[in-house]
Amino acid sequence: MVMVTDGHAQNMVAQQRPVTTSASAEAAVSLETLSVTGQSSHDDPRGPIDGYVARRAATATKTNTPLNETPQSITVIGRKQLDDLRPHTVSDAIAYTAGVYSTHGPATVGDFFSIRGFDATGTGVYKDGLQLLGYSFSGFQGENFGLERIDVLRGPAAVLFGQGGPGGIINLITKRPTEVPFGHVEAGGGSFGQKYLAFDLGGPSSTDPHWFYRVTGLGRQGGTQVDGVDDNRGYIAPAITYKPDGATSFTLLAGFQYDDTGRLSPFLPYYGTVRPQALGLRIPRSYNIADPKLDTFRRTQFHVGYEFEHAFNDTFTFRQNLRYSQVESLDTLLFSGQGYSDARQTIIPRARYRLTSQARLFNVDNQLVARFNDGFFAHTFLVGLDYKQYQLHDTQAGSGPATSFDILAPRYGVPAPPVFPYLVNRDAFQQIGLYAQDQIDLTDRLKLVVGGRGDFTTNDVDDKLRATRTRQEANVATQRYALIYNFDHGLAPYLSYSTFFNPQVGTNFGGTPFKPVTGDQYEAGLKYQPPDNRFSATFALFDLTQSNTLTADPTNPFNQLQIGETRSKGFETQIVANINRELSLVGSFTAFDIAITRGLDSQIGKIPVATPSTLTSVFADYTIATGSFAGFGVGAGLRYVGNSYADAFNTLKVPEYVLFDSAIHYARDGWRFALNVSNMADRRYVGSCSSISSCNYGEERRFTASVGYRW
Incomplete structure (x- = not known):
């Protein structure tokens, strides 16, 4: 059988801090631009942000760069926005972000999403700057309560990160130790019998001022909108930072x-x-x-790693980020993705599947940054060497026909037919990347970013059933060139060109390894962020081309073809604002034209399935700052998703839909009470279809009530 290599692989048999709340919110340990004098960055690109509007990020450049000097479209979702929205999953957390679409509706087994029309599920998720690969049925999933912020970078990022798709990446940045002691406990519950208890504690050591700690945890239990399907989770993430002096920092992160x-x-x-x-x-x-x-779906995942940084002097800084991750899952189900078997369309045939997987992932990224002036220009020069090793033990077993499902007379507890393995693979993927980037101040206003990278990859597939072994090697160079000009008052137009590649882990139905996916992007944009940091806007035009595109084989649902080329051209805008002390706002608009431009004759010119071409969203939160009602706030949001298609030939359309969200909250004396409602009108809608027999309902109305206390 096929070894699946991206988020759409799940279609085989399964879908797969506010400023006023706590002193700790202002005191995250800076791990960026340390100097021998002990000075640190005012705005840590991995720490808390003020309200909704971030100033800086490191995801796009791997250096502490102001967003208005970053020639690429990027959105930062901070802790306050997460607290105001109370998203259940990472997919929910990015719902108000330009260019991003959740491709499978509500899902408890993982987050499935596309960026600028291209799937980013398998290769587009990063945790603290290191990739979380997800292939076949072995994906990792993030927990929102454990995050400090989410960076959504749109467009290719291969020049710094190596393997990846064209749409962009989502970098989940975890909570880190703080220099000020604090505590936070929270409890809540809501729809489908859900209830949870969470805590977040941190601060300096009581015995040694060089040590800091943080422990974050959550326990959740309850049901879902589907009868008999629970959604239970246990999560804990300890972190320790050691700062022996102002030039050195070591942070251990585990989860x-x-x-x-x-x-x-x-x-x-x-x-x-x-x-x-x-x-x-x-x-x-x-x-x-x-x-x-x-x-049944049971998953155990853990991570352990560290971030080390040392500033030799005011010019040179060395960093090393390292992590080992592991995920194991057991997935058993009666698969129903075969349509109907009768003319009345009431009987749905099913088959039983048992899917087990274990994935191990090791990442290390070494970086040396030099900040200097050559007599003509100022430089921030980055050189890096990273290594990645991914191993997957993947076993998939299925049965013949099982008892069918009658939508007029549902019956459960049916006999379980035996399953037989059709895929037993041991896969190994390695990547060594050497990269360099120079951010050059040509003038005080004009900045040039030049980057290049060489990757050396191997992909070994050991097919235990066929007793065959295959190896694919890919050595690829990627590059990026960009210009950005900063006018007075925060206006910054930019131009960029970048390339990408994505070597595929696995083989097609016949056992042949997939070729690497390659392509490039042209982007032109305009950023606006006034010096007062209350407002940030990005407008971007992009033209993306991807070659060797993977798509479902119309003659074999268990196979994927590399049909040729897909092109996405469009426009997007993201606006984030702290309008005043009381009102915050986030809004986005995306419109693009995506089509298959080379491949099967019957599909040329067609739009890929589950890809809406228009996305719009806006959310605003108003919190009274003074007077008798100080601390009382309300929020309201709107999300629009345009039409998409359910079949490769674009004959079956999935209608557009509009959803409304709301929030009411009250904070006083360390206490915070909140009620959040998503899909307020309980709109019945289909989020997407990947085929005529594989559609996903969107989430019903969800209530979440919570009470928390900070000290």
Whole structure:
């Protein structure tokens, strides 16, 4: 069988701090631009931000660069925005971000999303600047409560990070130790019987002023909108920082997470969800098309690593980021992605699957930064060497036909047919990358960014069933050139060109390794961020081309083809504002034209499935700052998703939809009470379809009530 290599692989058999709340929110340990004099950056690109508007980020350049001097489209989601929205998953957290779309609706087993029309699930998720690869059914998943911020970088990032898709990356930045002691406990609950308890504690050591700590944890239990599917999680993340002097810092970051859940009926037919079926009926959103007794998804994941930094002097700084990650999962289900078997469209055939996987991932990234003036220009020169090793033990087993599901008379507890393995693979992927980047101040206003990278990769697939071994080697060079000009008052136009590559882990149905996906992007944009830092806006035009594109084989649902070329051209804007002490706002608009430009004759000119071409969102929060009602706030949001297609030939359309979100909260004397509601009107909608027999309902109305205390 095929070894699947990206987020769409799940279609085989499964979907896969506010300024006033705590002194600790202002005191995250800086790990950037340390000097021998003990001075540190005022705005840590991995620490808290003031309200909604960030000033700086390191994701786009791996250096502490102001956003208005970064010639690429990037959005930073800070802790205050996360607290105001209370998103359940990372996919929910990025819902108000330009260019990003959650491709599978609500999902408890992972986050599935595309950026600028290209899938980014498997290779686009990073944690603290190091990649979290996710192939086949072995993906990692982040926990929002453990995050300080989320950086969403749009466009290719291969010149600094190596392997990756064209759309961009999402960098999950975890909470770090603080220099000021603090504590936070929180409890809540809501729809589907959900309840949770969380804590966040940190500060300096009581015995040694050079040591700092933080421990974050969460326990969650309850159901989902689908009958019989739970959503239970345990999460804990300790962190320790050692700063012997002002020039050196070492931070140990660890995390453990256990999930016990299932799949939210992700393989529903088009007729019966998007459109009525033959009898004029639609399948209820609460129906479990699998079987509660057979539908199980259990995942254990952990991470341990460190971030080390040492400033030799005011010119040279060395950093090393290292992490080992592991994820194990067991996934059993009755797969229903086959449509109907009768003319009345009431009987859905099923088959049983058992999927087990274990993935190990080791990352290390060494960086040397030199800040100097050559007599003509000022430079921030970065050179780096990184190494990545990924190993996957992937076993997939299936049965013949199992008991069918009758949508008029659901029956559970059916006999479970035996399963037989159809894929037993041991995969190994290695990448060594050498990269360099120079940020050159040509004048006080004009800045040039030049970068290049060489990657050397190997992909070994050991097929235990066929007793065959294959190896793919890919040595690829990538590059980036960009200019940005800073006018007075915060206006900054920019131009950029970048290339990317993405070597694919795995083989097609016939056992042949996939070729690397390659391509390039042209981007022109305009940024605006006044010196008072209350407002930030990015407007971007982009033209992306991806070659060797992977797509579903129309003649074999278990296979993928590299059909040729896909092109995405569009416009996006992101606005984030702290309008005053009381009002904060985030809004986005995305419109792009994406189509297959080379490949199968029947698909040329067609739009890929599950890819809406228009996205709009806006969320505003108003909190009274003074007077008798100080601390009381309300928030409201709107999300619009345009039409998409359910089939490769663009004959079946998934309609557009609009969702409304709201929030009410009150904070006083360290206490915070909140009620958040997503999809307020309880709009019944289909989030996307990847085929005529694989559609996903969007999430029902969700209430979340919470109470927290900080000290």
